[in-house]
Amino acid sequence: MPLAKIPRYTAIENELRSEIASGQHLIGKMLPSEAELCRRFQVSRFTIRQALRGLQADGIISRTQGAGSRVLRDTPASVYIQNYRSVPELTQFAEETQLELIKSENTILNSAVAERIGGTEGEVWFLMHGVRQILKDEPLAFVESYVPQHYGGLARELAIGTGPIYAGLANDIGEKVTRAEQETQALPAPNHIGAVFGIAEGSPMLCILRRYFSRSGLLIASFNWHRGGDGYIHRTYIELQSD
Amino acid sequence: MPLAKIPRYTAIENELRSEIASGQHLIGKMLPSEAELCRRFQVSRFTIRQALRGLQADGIISRTQGAGSRVLRDTPASVYIQNYRSVPELTQFAEETQLELIKSENTILNSAVAERIGGTEGEVWFLMHGVRQILKDEPLAFVESYVPQHYGGLARELAIGTGPIYAGLANDIGEKVTRAEQETQALPAPNHIGAVFGIAEGSPMLCILRRYFSRSGLLIASFNWHRGGDGYIHRTYIELQSD
DNA sequence: AAGAATTATTTGTCTGGACAAATTTGGTTA
């Protein structure tokens, strides 16, 4: 008693998955063209395209008109999905907060910061210190933002204005934010930051580093320092897709 | 100077989106059939199917062979997507770590804990203390897990065994984990936990509370205590979908 | 040797068609 018949395109999709997972088609390399795959599997172009569509939907390949299909990864991209509806939801800053710029300067990266933000030790970057507030004198976050030096003037203007800096930077170069990275750790309050929050140097603080990227690369990296304890809790909700 | 020409199927997809968002096709009701849409828009069935495929990918409709297309929601399901490949990636515990159970007991919830885990002050819950380790005597996390009392015995068995507790609990009631919630904060090290890590009481620690739910409700809530500073950094990567 | 133009290749958009599989609807029978 054979199993239910699966569609031809699913069988082909599975075979290509297998070949990719086993290293027959390396990450970064091109798959055979649609025409070649039609010849290999003796099926119509529609069937091949349906199989490739499945791989594309899983983030395993990208397809470019005129170029072909490139392997992006060797396993499906996700099992669990976390949904964000907006940038403020992502950063957990309500739109009613505002950033007050305290100081900005060019700075030479030390090795610790360079490693965290993706620059190189000794490079000159533009550094902005500010306080994000809900109400006047009610600090939500102390923010240290690093941008590549050539974005310095623009970033400073954006910091003074309204709207997120990274969106303004991306917009200026005609691109969109495509990727965000977030690193969370507990740190002792540095004296200059503890003073802003009225807490003792060395008290536990939550420090969240966020890096925003567009196609061209890093736009901005910001260290966000928050109160410890119940003074700031970073919340995340994850709906799990059925696989 | 007109904008770039958009594909016919995209225009139709957008028009159907509009109609759904404006209430012309109500949630739960059926869309017109493919054949009707072909007649209405004077395009081939391929073009209609491509448009419906886009709505389906956004979770706006479902399509059933023999029945038709049903409206599931009136707006796209998400703008930003964060992907996790596996449970260990979600929790950032490699599968090679193991949980060593130290102590388990029934406990009466105080108001602070009750509020955090979703119980009621005065309720009896089952509490397990353990250390998650990479290598023997190399603690990654100190874990305090609360489960509803009726799961107590099973949870204890699962804690001793391999595999995540919440998955075992869900499996036992014939359900799957459908939702996870995570709350991250910086806290001073309690004495009994600082001792496990060899750090002073009051030192900054990262505390991540995770709650796992199935359709029946809360399965388990665990406080995970990690080293502060560079001793533990919680990393999150977010690919932003184009909207 | 470098840059521009042309050609070849590849995927994207779209048509028309056919048969299969699943669901819904309508008619008949007990």
Added chain:
DNA sequence: TAACCAAATTTGTCCAGACAAATAATTCTT
């Protein structure tokens, strides 16, 4: 009136074909 069966309807699978748009490769010109 309920159950069963057949017919109609709808989406799923798959074919062949054509032209457009984008990219890569090759050729030509300076």
